[in-house]
Amino acid sequence: MSNKTRILCITLSAIFVLSLPFYLSSGALLDDERNRLLDEMPSEGAGLINLLIPGARAETTAPALAPLPIDFSSGPKPNPAAFSESGYEDASISLKLETQTQDGVVWRIAYVTISDPSQLRTATAGKLGSSRVAMISSMAEKFGAVVAINANYMSNEPEKKSFEYRMGEKVRAKYNNAKDLLITDENGDFHVFVQSRKEEVQAFLSAGHTIINAFTFGPALIKDSVLLDLDPNYSYNPHGREPRMAIGQLDKLSYVIVLAEGRTQESQGVTHIELADFMYALGCQQAFNFDGGNSGTFIFNGGYYQDKSISNERAQSDMLYFATLVAPKGW
Amino acid sequence: MSLSAFGLSFYIYGLFIAAACVAAGILLLLISRKTKALKDAAALTCLLSPVLGLIFARVVYCLFDPNFRQLASFVAALDLTIGGLSMFGALLGIGLGALLAAKRAGVKAIEWLDMLTPAIFAFVAIARLGEGYTSLGISRPLITGVLDNTFLAFRDEYDAYLRTYYLESAMGILLCGFSLRDLLKQDGRRGDVALTGALLFGLSQNLFESLRYDGHLRYSFVGLQQVLSVTLFTLALVIFAVRLLKQNKARGLAIVSLCTLPIVLAAILGIEFMIDRSQLSKWLSYGLYIAVLCIPLALGLVMRKRSGYNG
Numbered sequence: 134m135s136n137k138t139r140i141l142c143i144t145l146s147a148i149f150v151l152s153l154p155f156y157l158s159s160g161a162l163l164d165d166e167r168n169r170l171l172d173e174m175p176s177e178g179a180g181l182i183n184l185l186i187p188g189a190r191a192e193t194t195a196p197a198l199a200p201l202p203i204d205f206s207s208g209p210k211p212n213p214a215a216f217s218e219s220g221y222e223d224a225s226i227s228l229k230l231e232t233q234t235q236d237g238v239v240w241r242i243a244y245v246t247i248s249d250p251s252q253l254r255t256a257t258a259g260k261l262g263s264s265r266v267a268m269i270s271s272m273a274e275k276f277g278a279v280v281a282i283n284a285n286y287m288s289n290e291p292e293k294k295s296f297e298y299r300m301g302e303k304v305r306a307k308y309n310n311a312k313d314l315l316i317t318d319e320n321g322d323f324h325v326f327v328q329s330r331k332e333e334v335q336a337f338l339s340a341g342h343t344i345i346n347a348f349t350f351g352p353a354l355i356k357d358s359v360l361l362d363l364d365p366n367y368s369y370n371p372h373g374r375e376p377r378m379a380i381g382q383l384d385k386l387s388y389v390i391v392l393a394e395g396r397t398q399e400s401q402g403v404t405h406i407e408l409a410d411f412m413y414a415l416g417c418q419q420a421f422n423f424d425g426g427n428s429g430t431f432i433f434n435g436g437y438y439q440d441k442s443i444s445n446e447r448a449q450s451d452m453l454y455f456a457t458l459v460a461p462k463g464w
Numbered sequence: 465m466s467l468s469a470f471g472l473s474f475y476i477y478g479l480f481i482a483a484a485c486v487a488a489g490i491l492l493l494l495i496s497r498k499t500k501a502l503k504d505a506a507a508l509t510c511l512l513s514p515v516l517g518l519i520f521a522r523v524v525y526c527l528f529d530p531n532f533r534q535l536a537s538f539v540a541a542l543d544l545t546i547g548g549l550s551m552f553g554a555l556l557g558i559g560l561g562a563l564l565a566a567k568r569a570g571v572k573a574i575e576w577l578d579m580l581t582p583a584i585f586a587f588v589a590i591a592r593l594g595e596g597y598t599s600l601g602i603s604r605p606l607i608t609g610v611l612d613n614t615f616l617a618f619r620d621e622y623d624a625y626l627r628t629y630y631l632e633s634a635m636g637i638l639l640c641g642f643s644l645r646d647l648l649k650q651d652g653r654r655g656d657v658a659l660t661g662a663l664l665f666g667l668s669q670n671l672f673e674s675l676r677y678d679g680h681l682r683y684s685f686v687g688l689q690q691v692l693s694v695t696l697f698t699l700a701l702v703i704f705a706v707r708l709l710k711q712n713k714a715r716g717l718a719i720v721s722l723c724t725l726p727i728v729l730a731a732i733l734g735i736e737f738m739i740d741r742s743q744l745s746k747w748l749s750y751g752l753y754i755a756v757l758c759i760p761l762a763l764g765l766v767m768r769k770r771s772g773y774n775g
């Protein structure tokens with residue numbers, strides 16, 4: 134190879150290398166670009182229908198306190214004086230905590246009644262759909278949660294094939310027939326979809342509902358007050374005793390959060406069926422299993438309502454929480 | 465993150481990648497001034513490696529990143545401005561470019577890989593710094609305040625995170641210096657510099673991939689790049705052991721090393737679980753992690769010494 138050829142090689146290389154800054158934006162897929170690409174994908178939801186036919190609103194009496202916006206804004210800071218060891222109480226929210234020990238399992242239960250659907254909220258650690266994670270405890274503090282739990286750790290879904298909405302915004306809308314789906318609507322009502330069937334979700338939207346939050350995880354435990362037959366092979370270790378987290382709706386604007394502690398000497402954890410039975414015994418109309426194991430995180434009044442410490446709290450991409458409507462000036 | 469200057473708009477990340485290529489290229493050209501064949505190989509490597517590195521970095525990312533795969537389209541894969549590259553893919557492409565260049569220039573591949581090693585680490589050292597301008601290169605939330613208010617910590621609205629890209633860059637500089645010194649000493653066998661580089665890079669990257677928690681090429685709790693870094697140091701260790709066995713030297717050491725590998729891998733897996741789930745101090749967990757990684761490191765270095773001309 135002559136000197137000229139070598140110089141030509143190096144010159145061509147230099148031209149190529151110097152062009153890199155003009156198109157290499159990041160080693161990671163940019164969040165904005167991912168959202169743009171998602172929007173360009175054929176929609177599997179019925180966003181247009183929602184746009185054309187406004188959803189019917191449930192008749193409610195005028196709330197004494199203004200609802201919170203359906204977005205990712207924080208709730209008002211809870212009143213420290215309204216916290217007690219057994220819960221929280223103000224004009225907009227009632228939270229009652231209870232611990233039960235049954236057959237070697239410690240159950241942490243929170244009964245929550247709110248006055249407006251906007252108090253049932255979700256938050257994400259980074260931009261919607263990003264892989265950023267944060268401690269649930271940190272997110273709970275920032276968002277003024279009266280009580281906060283992990284949801285389905287949506288950024289951790291390996292196949293990313295799921296139907297996810299947070300605070301009315303679509304994260305992705307892929308129907309995963311192997312997974313169940315929980316949707317919360319504009320009235321704060323839970324809708325459980327076994328195997329995330331597209332037709333059922335379309336029917337739900339056609340009925341004039343709006344998706345506020347959607348979580349693909351499961352299994353769905355109770356649907357319309359009926360205890361469901363659970364798929365024996367559903368998800369991770371369905372028959373194993375593991376820490377489990379579930380949420381259920383008891384009545385209009387009335388919910389229950391249940392954490393079965395596990396992997397400790399005091400509490401061995403529960404199977405999916407045991408969890409479903411427990412939720413049924415509590416009187417749930419709808420109930421859904423969230424991410425358990427070490428993801429199971431239950432935050433109350435800045436601390437853990439479970440046997441956990443910051444050392445082993447798992448940082449996650451998103452959380453579900455209940456907020457108060459009473460702003461500090463109303464304390 | 466982008467910048468505008470002289471009427472042009474460019475990405476800071478891309479600027480760092482370009483600077484990394486330039487630094488690596490200059491280093492390679494300086495190292496290979498001895499013979500005409502080496503000069504030819506260096507010039508060809510400078511031409512081929514960046515192109516193949518970019519192609520492989522993109523292909524590996526597009527094929528294996530779960531976030532990207534859900535959006536997979538050929539057009540999106542070609543659009544580099546949307547982001548998405550794999551460091552291990554880049555290194556694979558760079559290595560392939562170097563091997564093609566060596567073959568064309570008539571230089572022994574193994575000798576050329578030795579010469580390429582310091583340049584690769586120079587590339588890594590600078591390229592990692594570019595991650596500071598992206599969403600990559602940060603850890604799980606820190607649960608200790610020790611690093612708060614230091615340049616190593618990055619704080620957002622919720623938590624503080626470790627800037628792992630600084631550590632990776634520092635390790636790149638260290639490995640570059642180490643392999644350069646190794647190359648210039650010329651007291652080992654051919655391939656020793658590259659193999660030792662693979663061992664050290666694989667081990668250190670394994671630790672950094674454990675620290676990183678940016679969701680990059682991650683399947684649930686398993687990071688593809690962590691699996692690749694484990695594969696890299698395992699391969700280096702196996703080659704050292706096989707070389708000893710073939711030479712009929714220190715057979716016991718080679719066999720012990722091979723037998724130790726599964727135990728080390730199991731220990732790594734166990735510690736990963738412990739970091740995620742136990743209440744044990746993270747400092748202690750990572751201290752234990754480093755101690756475990758020192759086992760293959762020590763075995764590899766001893767095997768290298770025993771299998772070398774002076775061993």
